[in-house]
Amino acid sequence: EDQVTQSPEALRLQEGESSSLNCSYTVSGLRGLFWYRQDPGKGPEFLFTLYSAGEEKEKERLKATLTKKESFLHITAPKPEDSATYLCAVQRSGYSTLTFGKGTMLLVSP
């Protein structure tokens, strides 16, 4: 059974204070690891897909990295508008379905 564990459950940062979110996973044959952002009352919004260990992707203040056991979402100099819940999901080879973690709720204070 595929498993995804995200930590911490919640994170409070001051504006400009960089940090990282962790996503550790167990999957039989990883095809891809997905990061989504979810704002309150809205559906998840796609951020990144990572396919192989060592891969990195960046978007504005966010950078996602992948190893064989975990992924990190690094947030550099965050702003209040980065406040959201960040979801990690894994996709097994040959399947279109995703297994999601429970998410990390990020709050960035001015």
Added chain:
Amino acid sequence: NAGVTQTPKFQVLKTGQSMTLQCAQDMNHNSMYWYRQDPGMGLRLIYYSASEGTTDKGEVPNGYNVSRLNKREFSLRLESAAPSQTSVYFCASSEGLNIQYFGAGTRLSVL
């Protein structure tokens, strides 16, 4: 370009009532999915449809039925609603194994 549209946005039901949640996508995607999201539980897959004419069970299918009406539409039916089905329901679509795009959700309360 609307993407994935879910109706209704909010619904309150009494125990035992039935209802259908509607989902439509305009991206010409082959695959569609229904998830539920509960506090502390994350997103869990209820049913999915890899292509028009096929449906498969996900992690939590009990108490639900689905219909892939055509390539655009995928509905989720609760035949006899229970309080345990109080949740936020999300529909998503993808082109095969690629990125899943989500709708805005249906917030369902079963009293």
